[in-house]
Every structure is written in C-alpha cells, then in structure tokens.
Amino acid sequence: MATEPLVRHSRRARWLHAAVYLTTIPLLWTGWWLLAGEEGNPSLLPRAFGVADIRVHVWAGRALAILALAAVTIGWRGTRTFLRETFRRDPGDARWWARWPAGALTGRFARHEGHFDPGQRLANVAIAGGLAVLTGTGIALTFLHGGRLFAWLAKVHLWTAVLVTPVILGHVLVSVGVLPGYRQVWRAMHLGGRVPEAVARRVWPGWAERELSARARAEVPESSSDESPTRTGAASPGA
Numbered sequence: 736m737a738t739e740p741l742v743r744h745s746r747r748a749r750w751l752h753a754a755v756y757l758t759t760i761p762l763l764w765t766g767w768w769l770l771a772g773e774e775g776n777p778s779l780l781p782r783a784f785g786v787a788d789i790r791v792h793v794w795a796g797r798a799l800a801i802l803a804l805a806a807v808t809i810g811w812r813g814t815r816t817f818l819r820e821t822f823r824r825d826p827g828d829a830r831w832w833a834r835w836p837a838g839a840l841t842g843r844f845a846r847h848e849g850h851f852d853p854g855q856r857l858a859n860v861a862i863a864g865g866l867a868v869l870t871g872t873g874i875a876l877t878f879l880h881g882g883r884l885f886a887w888l889a890k891v892h893l894w895t896a897v898l899v900t901p902v903i904l905g906h907v908l909v910s911v912g913v914l915p916g917y918r919q920v921w922r923a924m925h926l927g928g929r930v931p932e933a934v935a936r937r938v939w940p941g942w943a944e945r946e947l948s949a950r951a952r953a954e955v956p957e958s959s960s961d962e963s964p965t966r967t968g969a970a971s972p973g974a
Contacts, residue, residue, distance in 0.1 A: 740929035741946050743922075743939075748813055752924050754802055759866065759903070762795035766896055796873040799866060820850040821859040828853045839909075842916040848941030858906050865899030868892075 744752070761780055765788040768778045774788060781791045806814050831845040831853045838844035847853060872892040879885040912918040919934045935943035 738932050738947075739950075740922075740931050741935045741943060742928055743930050743935070744924060744928040745813070746928070747810060749924050749928050751802065751806060751810065751813075755799070755866075758795050758798045758802065761791055762799060762869075763896070763900060763903070765789070765792040765795070767900070770893070770896075793873075793877060796870055800870045800874060803867065803870065816850075817859070821856050821863075823849050823856070825849060839914040839916045842918075842937050844916065844938065844940075846940050850939065850942050852938065854909075858902060861899060861902040862906060865895050865902065868895045869899065 765778065765781065768788050769792065777786075778788055781788045784791065825848050827845060827847055831847050834843070834845040835854060844852070849856065851859065869892060872888045872895070875888050876885065876892065879888070908914070909917050910921050910924075912921060917938065919931065920938055922928070922930045922934070932943065932947070935946070
C-alpha cells in the first residue's frame with residue numbers, strides 16, 4: 736500500500752538552499768573566469784548586466800554573506816539543528832563508508848541513524864566551511880589594497896576555491912541522481928521537499944523510521960475518537 740511522501744525539509748530551508756546556490760553559481764563562475772585571466776573579456780552573466788565579472792563576483796559574495804547572517808539570526812533554530820546533525824557521530828558510520836561505493840550504484844547503503852548520511856555530513860562541513868572562508872576572505876580583500884595581509888588572504892581565497900569547487904560539483908552530481916543509489920533525492924529540496932517513502936528508507940533509514948513513527952502516533956488520537964462512539968454504543972443498555 737502506497738503511503739504519503741515524507742517531508743524532508745521545511746519551506747524556509749528549501750528557500751534558503753535555493754538562495755545559496757543561486758548566489759554560489761555566479762560566485763564560482765566569475766571567480767574561475769577571473770582566475771583564467773579573462774578579466775578584460777566579460778562572461779555571459781556580467782555581459783547581460785553590463786558590468787564586469789569582478790563586480791558580479793563581489794555582489795554575489797556580499798549576498799552570500801547576508802544569507803549566512805540571516806541563517807544564524809532569523810533561522811537560528813534550523814542552523815542549530817543543521818550543526819548538531821552535521822557533527823554527529825554514530826557507531827555505524829565506518830560501515831556506511833565501507834559500503835558506500837557499492838551503495839551509490841545499487842542503493843544498498845549501510846544503515847545510519849542521522850538526518851544526514853555520513854557523506855552528507857562531510858560535504859556539509861566542506862561546503863559550508865569553504866563558502867564561509869571564501870566569503871570572509873573575499874570581503875576582506877575588497878577593503879585592502881596590496882600588502883602582506885592582502886597577499887595571504889588572496890592565497891587562502893584561491894586555495895579554498897580549489898578545494899571546495901569539486902565538493903560542490905560532487906554534491907550536484909549526487910543531488911540530480913546521476914548515481915543510481917541517489918535517484919529522486921533531488922525531491923528533498925524541490926517540489927515541496929517531499930520524498931517517497933522508498934527513497935527515504937533507502938538513503939536515510941533512521942530518519943525515515945522516526946518520521947513514520949511520529950506520523951503513526953499523530954494518527955492514533957483521530958482513530959481512537961472515530962471508534963469511541965461504537966464502543967460506547969455497544970456497552971449501552973438497549974443499544
């Protein structure tokens with residue numbers, strides 16, 4: 736019997752995620768374009784706005800900083816949950832990693848109990864941490880004009896981009912379901928954030944069971960109230 740899909744992420748979380756990747760895409764694109772030495776040859780997006788790549792790069796970096804500030808202030812509860820689940824460690828994590836290569840192709844992952852699987856937790860640290868470093872060093876560079884500190888920050892900025900870019904590309908590869916084990920996981924952040932029960936049990940088994948248990952408990956009072964008149968009637972004299 737088919738069941739209702741499980742809500743993986745709230746609307747606020749999905750909007751934040753969308754805003755982050757809509758600022759990260761132009762940030763990385765213009766950054767690598769500038770690194771390739773094409774500063775005098777505007778890429779497609781800056782050309783559409785009639786500005787230079789460096790200007791779009793700075794704007795995107797500042798927008799990402801505003802989003803981060805909103806996440807830790809307005810969305811502090813969600814940020815706290817994100818951090819707690821990202822830095823959790825469970826006894827079965829090593830087994831999950833050992834079976835991950837096969838699981839990514841077959842969907843037969845080892846069980847884990849977290850909201851995020853161990854791979855997601857590592858990606859969260861790399862992506863969130865990397866974007867924080869890129870944003871901080873990038874904003875600092877806009878206030879400096881040469882000197883030893885500028886040179887050091889520029890190196891940190893560059894090497895962080897080199898390290899975080901492949902992680903982001905890997906995240907996209909997994910999210911769109913190119914690997915068979917991750918098919919339909921994109922629904923977690925799109926179209927209402929709902930994932931089929933089969934997908935939830937395959938990728939996030941512990942979380943899926945907790946959600947299903949909570950749903951079952953929520954339905955019990957309604958079922959009990961529906962049955963109570965029948966039981967009362969059966970016990971009444973003359974019924």
